[in-house]
Amino acid sequence: MIQALEAKGPALWDICIIGGGATGLGVAVDAASRGFSTLLLEGLDFAKGTSSRATKLVHGGVRYLQQGNIKLVTEALHERGILRKNAPHLVKNMSFIVPNYKWWEGPFYGIGLKVYDWMAGDLGLGKSRLLSREETLELAPTLDGEGLRGGVLYHDGQFDDARLAIHLAMTAANQGAVLLNYYRVDRLVKEEGRVAGVVATDGISGKTYTINARVVINATGVFTDSILRMDDADSEPVIAPSQGVHIMLDKDFLPGDAAILVPHTDDGRVLFAVPWHDKIIIGTTDTPVDSVEIEPRALPEEVDFILKQIGRYLRRVPQPSDIRSVYAGLRPLVKSSSKRTAELARDHLILVAESGLVTITGGKWTTYRRMAEDTVNTAIEKAGLPKRDCVTADLPIHGSPGVEQDDAAWNQPLHYYGTDAAAVRAIVNAHPLLGEKIHHRLPYLRAEIVWAAREELAMTVDDALSRRTRSLLLDAQAAIDAAPLVAALLAEELGRDRAWQDRQVEEFKEIAKGYLVQKT
Numbered sequence: 039m040i041q042a043l044e045a046k047g048p049a050l051w052d053i054c055i056i057g058g059g060a061t062g063l064g065v066a067v068d069a070a071s072r073g074f075s076t077l078l079l080e081g082l083d084f085a086k087g088t089s090s091r092a093t094k095l096v097h098g099g100v101r102y103l104q105q106g107n108i109k110l111v112t113e114a115l116h117e118r119g120i121l122r123k124n125a126p127h128l129v130k131n132m133s134f135i136v137p138n139y140k141w142w143e144g145p146f147y148g149i150g151l152k153v154y155d156w157m158a159g160d161l162g163l164g165k166s167r168l169l170s171r172e173e174t175l176e177l178a179p180t181l182d183g184e185g186l187r188g189g190v191l192y193h194d195g196q197f198d199d200a201r202l203a204i205h206l207a208m209t210a211a212n213q214g215a216v217l218l219n220y221y222r223v224d225r226l227v228k229e230e231g232r233v234a235g236v237v238a239t240d241g242i243s244g245k246t247y248t249i250n251a252r253v254v255i256n257a258t259g260v261f262t263d264s265i266l267r268m269d270d271a272d273s274e275p276v277i278a279p280s281q282g283v284h285i286m287l288d289k290d291f292l293p294g295d296a297a298i299l300v301p302h303t304d305d306g307r308v309l310f311a312v313p314w315h316d317k318i319i320i321g322t323t324d325t326p327v328d329s330v331e332i333e334p335r336a337l338p339e340e341v342d343f344i345l346k347q348i349g350r351y352l353r354r355v356p357q358p359s360d361i362r363s364v365y366a367g368l369r370p371l372v373k374s375s376s377k378r379t380a381e382l383a384r385d386h387l388i389l390v391a392e393s394g395l396v397t398i399t400g401g402k403w404t405t406y407r408r409m410a411e412d413t414v415n416t417a418i419e420k421a422g423l424p425k426r427d428c429v430t431a432d433l434p435i436h437g438s439p440g441v442e443q444d445d446a447a448w449n450q451p452l453h454y455y456g457t458d459a460a461a462v463r464a465i466v467n468a469h470p471l472l473g474e475k476i477h478h479r480l481p482y483l484r485a486e487i488v489w490a491a492r493e494e495l496a497m498t499v500d501d502a503l504s505r506r507t508r509s510l511l512l513d514a515q516a517a518i519d520a521a522p523l524v525a526a527l528l529a530e531e532l533g534r535d536r537a538w539q540d541r542q543v544e545e546f547k548e549i550a551k552g553y554l555v556q557k558t
């Protein structure tokens with residue numbers, strides 16, 4: 039990942055991608071691995087938008103199965119298998135339990151999940167099965183036992199979204215792409231009505247660059263419409279954003295390795311409670327919103343809703359004061375005539391404007407690779423690039439150890455770096471003080487901040503605490519407390535002064551406030 043644009047790159051890129059979330063990063067990996075000269079411009083940080091705010095599931099989508107969206111589920115299950123093969127250090131096989139309190143739930147969900155197994159075919163992660171009441175409570179001892187009849191156990195994938203994003207960026211860079219964070223696209227360059235490039239500003243130096251490309255790809259998630267309007271001021275909006283909120287609780291609310299799926303919430307959706315980095319993520323909601331923000335804030339009623347729904351299933355009902363962090367994300371749902379965003383499919387949409395601008399939007403993290411393949415195929419056709427086959431189905435993702443990880447590997451410290459873990463450990467060996475944690479309630483080492491600044495383009499305290507480590511999501515107050523130390527570590531690496539550190543801490547606190555829940 040190289041930042042000095044002036045010194046780097048051709049006068050005319052084959053492909054310029056706007057947006058460094060799951061979608062744009064996937065396109066960068068695909069394009070670069072087909073041998074196209076590829077530039078990706080991210081206005082803020084990689085995965086700063088929706089792509090760091092997911093439920094962290096690599097899944098076919100049990101909910102879409104309920105809706106009968108067979109095509110979407112089959113495709114997602116296929117992609118789940120490919121991602122697990124190519125990033126075994128990042129995609130974990132997780133057991134999910136659907137607790138049954140009514141007589142019909144066992145057979146009903148049992149049959150549905152058998153269909154889910156069958157659809158995954160050879161890429162399945164394990165067979166689903168019915169559980170007795172005793173087995174259910176053994177796997178999830180904090181479930182409310184009153185009226186519990188049993189459960190259904192099934193398997194799905196789980197991952198760390200921002201970590202995968204960084205490893206995709208590194209994969210693309212390894213394939214020859216140039217990826218720049220803090221480069222905002224301000225406008226499109228047009229020649230005789232055709233999009234011929236972009237004008238972008240480096241948010242760190244303030245310099246502006248004109249970049250020429252054979253094809254420009256708009257991969258800006260919920261910001262898709264803002265780029266479409268740069269192309270055509272009258273373009274119709276295609277995105278219907280919908281907010282989803284998660285809360286983070288301590289692990290003792292759901293000890294053990296299994297996750298819980300609540301199959302039917304009051305608003306007719308599903309709710310997950312999933313172990314993640316020794317905490318429990320619970321979510322999500324589906325709240326249509328009118329405006330798109332880079333730091334969306336959870337509404338108090340969304341937090342109440344989650345607490346109420348999960349509270350029905352747990353012996354100890356979580357209170358607002360138990361919440362370590364709350365985060366919100368915006369789904370880039372493709373607009374339809376339906377008013378209820380819960381009914382819109384998570385399918386992706388590729389648009390090609392008269393100007394040649396290619397837009398890819400919708401979809402989900404799980405299907406990012408397939409979305410990228412379709413997008414680059416379209417770009418090749420529309421921009422007259424040489425035809426080359428997609429190779430990403432068999433392309434290991436940066437850090438891949440090449441073999442499936444057993445439980446012992448998942449329990450290793452620094453496991454989420456994959457093959458980079460040795461290099462992070464080498465930093466500790468060279469400077470043992472960097473082997474200390476950044477905060478006693480967070481699992482991360484000081485060396486990880488140094489690594490993030492040196493190798494992963496972390497530029498700000500927010501980059502380091504929100505996405506290179508997941509501190510802000512795991513424990514917002516601990517992240518705030520760790521911010522001065524993290525600012526000092528970054529300043530040392532990036533050559534910044536004391537005033538920069540102070541500003542960084544203040545800016546981070548402002549962001550982190552939105553992740554704190556008022557203690558009652």
Ligand SMILES: Cc1cc2nc3c(=O)[nH]c(=O)nc-3n(C[C@H](O)[C@H](O)[C@H](O)COP(=O)(O)OP(=O)(O)OC[C@H]3O[C@@H](n4cnc5c(N)ncnc54)[C@H](O)[C@@H]3O)c2cc1C
Nearest residue numbers: 057059060061081087088089093095223259282402403404
């Ligand atoms: C609550 C929630 C839970 C989810 N859970 C899951 C899940 O468990 N599993 C799953 O598979 N999917 C999940 N998804 C879906 C998945 O997270 C999204 O589909 C995916 O992250 C969208 O990625 P994206 O790259 O399209 O958008 P984004 O991640 O938002 O990326 C767009 C990027 O474009 C950048 N940008 C915008 N304007 C400009 C500009 N002018 N110049 C340069 N850059 C610009 C932004 O800064 C941003 O980083 C979830 C989504 C939500 C909201």
